[in-house]
Amino acid sequence: SSRVPAPRASGRPKVQSKMRWLLIPVAAVSGFRNSIRGTKNDVQSLMQELSGALSHDVERFATEQPAGRTRIVNVLLGLVVLVIVAAAYSAIKGQPRLDHCQAAGRRSSIQAKLDAKNKGRPYFGHSLFSCFDSAGVCLMSFCCAPIRWADTARLAGWFPFWVAVALMCLIQLGNIFGLVGFALFVGVGAYFRQKVRLDFGMETGGATVCVDCLSYTFCPCCSVAQEAQQYEDAWAVAHPVAKQVSAMARETVSR
Secondary structure (H helix, E strand, O other), X not given: XXXXXXXXXXOHHHHHHHHHHHHHHHHHHHHHHHHHHHHHHXXXXXXXXXXXXXXXXXXXXXXXXXXXXXXXXXXXXXXXXXXXXXXXXXXXXXXXXXXXXXXXXXXXXXXXXXXXXXXXXXXXXXXXXXXXXXXXXXXXXXXXXXXXXXXXXXXXXXXXXXXXXXXXXXXXXXXXHOOHHHHHHHHHHHHHHHHHHHHOOOOOOXXXXXXXHHHHHHOHHHHHHHHHHHHHHXXXXXXXXXXXXXXXXXXHHHX
């Protein structure tokens, strides 16, 4: 009996090799789809984060806007009160009077304070914490420091009273932006405190600038009161500084 020959298997490796080559583009397409899915997921997660951040910002804006408006209203009302009090203060006190202290004992006491020295150099006649040496100066310095500073600016000849009040009002507007107003007040106060030192022959520049900045930062009302008492005393006994300012004021009026 004759046997049927078995088929050759030599063609199978070639077919399998061709199938393998066909799998390469299939895998590439599958990888591309997976990458697209990953990209979609990344985009979706990114959009969720952005929408969450946006909603948070909107919520914060909605909650902060009323507070900002309230701050603006409070500052503007404070300015109105400041102007009204400044008008009343100016009307009650009137123009500065030169050499108005006639009592001999009081006069000698004031002159001794103006001649005070620290380490051989002229210094403030009142210490930083001698606020209660003058009840009126103390009250105005602690209750309405901008107005008391404006009056000191008038006594020192830096500005007319209402110009100084306007400057203080502009500084107070900085309170709308948080501590900006206080920072401006410290800077202006320290700058003109150096002028006080210069007027009375005290040491200026160097470490005194830091001392003046610290004084206005931590004890602003005491600093305003100390400068006010210095010039009030100068006007009371006709100190050369007060005489010069008075002469300049008369010259300005005559023009």
